[in-house]
Amino acid sequence: MKLYANEVSSATSRVRIALALKGLNVETQSVNIFGADAESRQPEYRKVNPQGLVPALLTDEGTLITQSLAIIEYLNDFHPEPPLLPAKLEARALSRSVALAIASEIHALLPPRVALRLSAIPGVEANGIADWNRHWIREGLTAVEATIAGRRTGPFVAGDQPSVADIFLFPQAINTERAGIDLSQWPNIAEIVSNLRAIPAFADNAPAVRK
Numbered sequence: 001m002k003l004y005a006n007e008v009s010s011a012t013s014r015v016r017i018a019l020a021l022k023g024l025n026v027e028t029q030s031v032n033i034f035g036a037d038a039e040s041r042q043p044e045y046r047k048v049n050p051q052g053l054v055p056a057l058l059t060d061e062g063t064l065i066t067q068s069l070a071i072i073e074y075l076n077d078f079h080p081e082p083p084l085l086p087a088k089l090e091a092r093a094l095s096r097s098v099a100l101a102i103a104s105e106i107h108a109l110l111p112p113r114v115a116l117r118l119s120a121i122p123g124v125e126a127n128g129i130a131d132w133n134r135h136w137i138r139e140g141l142t143a144v145e146a147t148i149a150g151r152r153t154g155p156f157v158a159g160d161q162p163s164v165a166d167i168f169l170f171p172q173a174i175n176t177e178r179a180g181i182d183l184s185q186w187p188n189i190a191e192i193v194s195n196l197r198a199i200p201a202f203a204d205n206a207p208a209v210r211k
């Protein structure tokens with residue numbers, strides 16, 4: 001298998017965490033995603049992934065899988081241990097809900113392509129983009145906190161084992177702190193993230209800081 005990846009990308013970090021939890025090694029091809037003429041925007045990479053995004057996973061059968069949740073569910077089906085979705089139906093749904101709340105309602109508003117487009121609008125400055133990012137992070141994580149408050153039964157979002165919800169939460173939480181936002185305002189998230197930091201598969205695969 002080959003993973004098209006970027007070390008700063010939080011969506012790639014999710015897949016790296018899942019691979020580490022499973023103990024799987026894959027070949028990695030780094031794709032630059034920053035700047036108007038980034039490699040990810042070039043026709044060559046669009047032939048690989050028409051969305052021009054990372055991560056993307058090329059399976060041993062030669063099939064390309066895009067979107068981190070689909071990639072992680074594929075890996076979970078391919079190599080079932082340890083399971084990355086809880087056994088109980090409601091907990092499985094909660095885990096996917098939280099993963100999607102982060103991927104679709106927070107992260108989707110923050111990546112390089114969004115910043116690039118915002119910066120092309122006359123009058124929008126770098127601090128305006130930083131403000132935009134903090135707004136969507138705060139609104140999104142406040143909703144995630146309310147979603148999981150009272151429903152947690154263990155040290156993680158949905159149960160006694162890390163699941164896809166934790167895999168999506170961790171990189172977002174790391175980037176939230178890097179944006180200067182204190183996690184302590186969301187007590188459940190702060191506690192879960194502190195538990196996840198103690199697990200090497202998470203700690204070793206956080207998104208890198210952009211140089």
Ligand SMILES: N[C@@H](CCC(=O)N[C@@H](CS)C(=O)NCC(=O)O)C(=O)O
Pocket residue numbers: 008009010011012033040052053054055066067068069103111112113114
């Ligand atoms: N929903 C996608 C998001 C993928 C995504 O936005 N990846 C970012 C890096 S974290 C990217 O490739 N960005 C390139 C760009 O924004 O131009 C997933 O979960 O895989």
